[in-house]
Amino acid sequence: MTSPLSHPFLQVENLARIYPSPTGGDDVTVFDHVNFRIHKGEFVAVTGHSGCGKSTILNILAGLDAASTGNVFMDGREVAGPSLDRGVIFQSHALMPWLTVLENVSFAVKSRWPRWNKQKVCDHAMRYIELVGLKGAEHKKPSQLSGGMKQRVGIARAFSIEPKMLLMDEPFGALDALTRGVIQEELLKICAETQQTVFMITHDVDEAILLSDKIMLMSNGPHARIAEIVNNTLPRPRERSAIHKQPHYYPIRNHLVDFLVSRSKQFGALRDAPDATSSPTVFDPADLLESFESTQPELNVVPAPPVGKPHIHLVNA
Amino acid sequence: MKTRLSLNQKSTLLSLVLFGVILLVWQLATLPQADTVAAGVDPEYAALMGGGGATAASSFPTPAAMGQTLWDKLSDPFYDNGPNDKGIGIQLAYSLVRVLGGFFLAAMVAIPLGFVIGNSRVIYQAVDPYVQVLKPISPLAWMPLALYTIKDASASSIFVIFICSLWPMLINTAHGVANVRHDWLDVSRTLEVNPLRKAFRVILPAAAPTILAGMRISMGIAWLVIVAAEMLVGGTGIGYFVWNEWNNLSLTNVLFAILMIGVVGMALDSVFGVLSKRVAYQE
Ligand SMILES: Nc1ncnc2c1ncn2[C@@H]1O[C@H](COP(=O)(O)OP(=O)(O)OP(=O)(O)O)[C@@H](O)[C@H]1O
Ligand SMILES: [Mg+2]
Numbered sequence: 001m002t003s004p005l006s007h008p009f010l011q012v013e014n015l016a017r018i019y020p021s022p023t024g025g026d027d028v029t030v031f032d033h034v035n036f037r038i039h040k041g042e043f044v045a046v047t048g049h050s051g052c053g054k055s056t057i058l059n060i061l062a063g064l065d066a067a068s069t070g071n072v073f074m075d076g077r078e079v080a081g082p083s084l085d086r087g088v089i090f091q092s093h094a095l096m097p098w099l100t101v102l103e104n105v106s107f108a109v110k111s112r113w114p115r116w117n118k119q120k121v122c123d124h125a126m127r128y129i130e131l132v133g134l135k136g137a138e139h140k141k142p143s144q145l146s147g148g149m150k151q152r153v154g155i156a157r158a159f160s161i162e163p164k165m166l167l168m169d170e171p172f173g174a175l176d177a178l179t180r181g182v183i184q185e186e187l188l189k190i191c192a193e194t195q196q197t198v199f200m201i202t203h204d205v206d207e208a209i210l211l212s213d214k215i216m217l218m219s220n221g222p223h224a225r226i227a228e229i230v231n232n233t234l235p236r237p238r239e240r241s242a243i244h245k246q247p248h249y250y251p252i253r254n255h256l257v258d259f260l261v262s263r264s265k266q267f268g269a270l271r272d273a274p275d276a277t278s279s280p281t282v283f284d285p286a287d288l289l290e291s292f293e294s295t296q297p298e299l300n301v302v303p304a305p306p307v308g309k310p311h312i313h314l315v316n317a
Numbered sequence: 318m319k320t321r322l323s324l325n326q327k328s329t330l331l332s333l334v335l336f337g338v339i340l341l342v343w344q345l346a347t348l349p350q351a352d353t354v355a356a357g358v359d360p361e362y363a364a365l366m367g368g369g370g371a372t373a374a375s376s377f378p379t380p381a382a383m384g385q386t387l388w389d390k391l392s393d394p395f396y397d398n399g400p401n402d403k404g405i406g407i408q409l410a411y412s413l414v415r416v417l418g419g420f421f422l423a424a425m426v427a428i429p430l431g432f433v434i435g436n437s438r439v440i441y442q443a444v445d446p447y448v449q450v451l452k453p454i455s456p457l458a459w460m461p462l463a464l465y466t467i468k469d470a471s472a473s474s475i476f477v478i479f480i481c482s483l484w485p486m487l488i489n490t491a492h493g494v495a496n497v498r499h500d501w502l503d504v505s506r507t508l509e510v511n512p513l514r515k516a517f518r519v520i521l522p523a524a525a526p527t528i529l530a531g532m533r534i535s536m537g538i539a540w541l542v543i544v545a546a547e548m549l550v551g552g553t554g555i556g557y558f559v560w561n562e563w564n565n566l567s568l569t570n571v572l573f574a575i576l577m578i579g580v581v582g583m584a585l586d587s588v589f590g591v592l593s594k595r596v597a598y599q600e
Contacts, residue, residue, distance in 0.1 A: 064503055082506040094500035098522045098598040107518065111508035143599035161508070 007076065008037035009197060010061070010165065015070035017056050030056065031224040034070065035279060036216060038165075043191060043198045045208035046226075047256070048218030049264055054201045058169050061199060062088050075164065084112050087163035091170045093154040095142040102138040105129055105157050112161040128160040129153075131190060148179035155183070159190060168200040172207065181240055184210055188238065205256045209234065210243055215252075216280070217259045219266075228259060230283045248285035255288050340380050347379045378569040386569045387576075401561060403553070405577055411553040413581070415471065415546075416539045419478025423535065427483050428528065431490025432516065435524070441491060448488065456481035456542050460549055470550040477546045482535035489531025493524030525596035533589035540582045555581075 016032035031053040038044050046054055059065035061072055063082040072079040074086070095104050105125040110116070116124070129138050132152040142150055151171060158166055172180040184207060191198060191211075202208050208215045212232050219227040234246050243249055322330070378386070394406030434441050456477045463473035497520050505515045521528075547556025555578055562570035 062507060064506060082503075082509065084507070084509050086507065088503070088507045090500055090503070092500055094498075094504050096501055096504075096519065096522070097600050098525075098596075108508055111505075111510050111514075141599070 009040040009042075009075060010038040010199075011073045012036050012057075012061070013071045013073075015057065015060065015067050015072070017053060017060075018068040029223050030221050031218070032069075033225050036226055036229070038197060038199060038214075040197055041195045042214060043196075043200070043212045044214045044216060045200050045202055045212035046216045046218060047202055047205065047208055047260065048224065049220050049260070050203075052218045052221045052224040054218060055169055058088075058167050058199065058201055061165075062086055062167050064088075084161055085164045087158035087161055087166045089151075089154050089158045089166065089168040089171045091173055093142075093150045095150055095153055095157075097142050100139050100141055101129060101134060101145070101153050102126070104142070104153055105160050108157045108161050125156075125160055128156040131159070132156045132186060146179075148175050148183060151175060152183060152186075155187065155190075159194065159196070162194075165197045165199065168198065170201050170203060173203065180204075180207070185240055187211065192237065205253060205260070208232075208256065209249065209252055210238055210240060215256065217256065217264070219264050226280045227264070228283060229280050230255060230288075231285065233285050248289055251288035251291070252285055255283065343380050347377050376566075376568065378572060382569055383572060386573050390570075390573055400552075403558075405555075405558070405573070408553065408555050408558045409577060409581060412543050412547060412555040415475050415554065416478055416536075416543050416585075419475040420482045420536060420539050422475070423479045423482035424486055424532065427486035427531075427535075428490050431487045431528070432494050432520070434487070435491040435494025436520075441495065448484065452484040452488070456538075457545055457549065460546065464550070470552055474543065474546040474550055474554075478539045478543060481542045482539045485534040485538065486528070486531040489534075490524065490528045493527030493531075494520055496527075497523040522596070522598070526593060526598070529589065529593045529596055533586065533593065536585050536589060537582070540578075540585055544578060 013035060014032075015034035017030045018032075019028045019030065021027055030051075034057065036044075046057070048054055056065060060067045061079065063079050063086065079086075096107070099107060102122065102125055105128060106121050109121045109125050113121070113124075126135075126138065129135060132155050134149060134152055134156065137145065137149065142153065145153070151174075154171070158168075172183060175183065188211060190196070198211075200208075200211065209232060215230040215232055216226050217228040217230070218224050230252060232252060234243065234248055234252070390405050394404040396402075396404040397407060434444055459477055459480050460473060463476040464470070467473050467476060501519055501523055502515075505519045510519065543554065544556035544559065547554035548560045549556075551557050551560070555574060559571055559574045559578075562568075562574060
């Protein structure tokens, strides 16, 4: 299904965001030399410290924001503004509080297919409301829903327009761990069914491993860039409860946590060499397993998962 | 047996008690008292006010007299015996038509204009100084200008209502539209919603509570202003009625008119109260 040899579905070239300095000194470069590509059907997770510019990149991909330099191409065409081809799931769910669940989703469906009659719009919207497990709540207003339910409506709305690509900015950041787990599994199922191409920002390392095919790690700003890309080859279908039993799970996880804790700061050297290579280092789980084992020679087995496995959650600075 | 009164029952009871107290004080204050009317009052003024000490009774109506008037007037509100003698219903209807006319004209101008102003920072700042200067002008100050240019008295009072209703609606609409949450606008941008649909399906409902609050303030002001406007231009309407009854020295009728102005004002306000509840949303 994915054809990595042909031109990639989404191509980001040399993206940078520069703000003029408020004090009149040097301009502030939040990130620059951002290059990456996403293939059709791929699920890409991005993580990095607060303020490195993840949301800005997502908004540029969505067409809601413009880059200072660089280009984004989707399906061979340049992204110049927002489009129905790219669905966005907002962190703050962004539901319209004066509309019911059904009306919120229908509003999107009607925007996508303006010629459809009422019944068709309603049926289509209901399909996606059922998909996220909200059947029965379709006539409720957002204020009558829990945080998790609201986020599900946001997911249903984004999927209902059948976009070519889905963009998610920390979609589950505001949810409690239990609800987050349930919705993550639902998302996993829906993405598998629809072969959806996804770009997702997350601060949750476990979430990234569970959901994605590729994890992009951003170094700290200013002059942030995508420093490393980890190919997540853990076999699908994945399950939250069993994923940590995969031999590659801990090597990947440790690699990610290591990056966030220490390596993300070390890329500052790049700042002084703006022409330095702008392509990130790519890691495969096989390499990681090797180094994982070499650093833990006495432990040749995958450590048993601790009971009630804690989420490594980066606290926003 | 112990009975517990609900909050509503308690407040109703208290309201009734207050009403009783008011009636009592009123009754006591208007008890007929010989020779007191002239006391400390310029005799000429007293004479003007209705007979000096001769009648002995206070010229301020008693609650009973008031009740009688209320009954008489309300049992036949729509009679018309010429320009100076019309039923209260007719007078109120004149005023209401003027208020509603001026108000809706203002809404038709203020809401679309507020949309435009609220949507553009540039226009907002360009128009702001004019609004700031025009807003504090007493609507009655426009009256001479209106009478001179429009010539018709009734149309002039509609114009005055128009002017005074304009500003709260304009300012609130612009404010409401300018402060629609960015998330909702971003959603409609990513859904490629066309501008007209965005205006009616996103911005209007989002700003509706603010707009309606402006309309409610406007209506309140309009109802205050119409009484004064009609006192000035005369002819018909509740304001003219008050003025006319003052000239007739019928304080009972003046009091009655005051009561009616209050009741109608309350009714108008409660209409907007209901409408605001309709468009309110909880985030
Ligand atoms: N108007 C501005 N002027 C200067 N810098 C700005 C301005 N707006 C945003 N920034 C900077 O841009 C950077 C990127 O912000 P962004 O919201 O994309 O970060 P993020 O990676 O999504 O962070 P988080 O994980 O906290 O959501 C921040 O460091 C912020 O300080
Ligand atoms: Mg962010």
